[in-house]
Amino acid sequence: MTDDELKEIKSAVAAITYGLYVVGTASGGRINGQTCNTVFQVTSEPVQVAIGINQRNLTHDLIMESGVFSVSVLANDGHDLVRKFGYRSGRTADKYEGVPYFTGVTGAPILEECLAYLECRVQKELCLNCGTHSLFVARVEAGGVRNAGEPMTYAYFAATKFGKK
Numbered sequence: 001m002t003d004d005e006l007k008e009i010k011s012a013v014a015a016i017t018y019g020l021y022v023v024g025t026a027s028g029g030r031i032n033g034q035t036c037n038t039v040f041q042v043t044s045e046p047v048q049v050a051i052g053i054n055q056r057n058l059t060h061d062l063i064m065e066s067g068v069f070s071v072s073v074l075a076n077d078g079h080d081l082v083r084k085f086g087y088r089s090g091r092t093a094d095k096y097e098g099v100p101y102f103t104g105v106t107g108a109p110i111l112e113e114c115l116a117y118l119e120c121r122v123q124k125e126l127c128l129n130c131g132t133h134s135l136f137v138a139r140v141e142a143g144g145v146r147n148a149g150e151p152m153t154y155a156y157f158a159a160t161k162f163g164k165k
């Protein structure tokens with residue numbers, strides 16, 4: 001493949017649309033979470049979702065340990081949350097400090113400010129090591145709609161991140 005062909009492929013991939021979420025997890029009394037755009041439904045019966053997580057992330061380590069995670073759907077004014085959970089690692093900061101959250105059946109933290117949330121249990125046999133990232137497929141054990149509003153998209157965040165606090 002030539003450099004030009006690769007560039008064209010990357011441009012095509014960049015046209016895929018995403019939402020933005022905070023994936024939270026808990027293991028051994030420790031909680032952490034990260035911004036994530038790679039969240040999608042895989043099946044509806046049973047309800048299963050998948051997430052793509054970089055193997056270097058603390059969130060990855062904790063999900064590997066406990067097998068649980070939450071997905072908090074961000075509103076389109078959630079720029080500060082995207083930054084707080086996406087621009088630094090829980091290895092060096094307590095990202096939940098000053099951020100209201102609650103826990104449900106899995107113990108993974110769920111943001112109070114979310115529009116909706118899912119609580120998920122990883123189906124180990126369905127997960128994949130994809131090199132830099134892992135694909136975690138999980139059964140949704142609980143969920144709910146919390147607040148009205150428009151969901152944040154990756155494109156909207158990218159277009160407004162310098163214009164909004």
Ligand SMILES: Cc1cc2nc3c(=O)[nH]c(=O)nc-3n(C[C@H](O)[C@H](O)[C@H](O)COP(=O)(O)O)c2cc1C
Pocket residue numbers: 020032033034035036037038039052053054056057058059060082083085086087088089090091154157
């Ligand atoms: C807009 C945005 C989208 C992101 N999407 C993903 C993603 O889908 N998967 C991923 O592993 N990291 C993603 N990240 C990066 C992580 O949020 C980031 O590396 C985070 O600091 C990891 O934190 P942790 O080490 O506390 O787990 C995204 C970051 C931003 C700002």
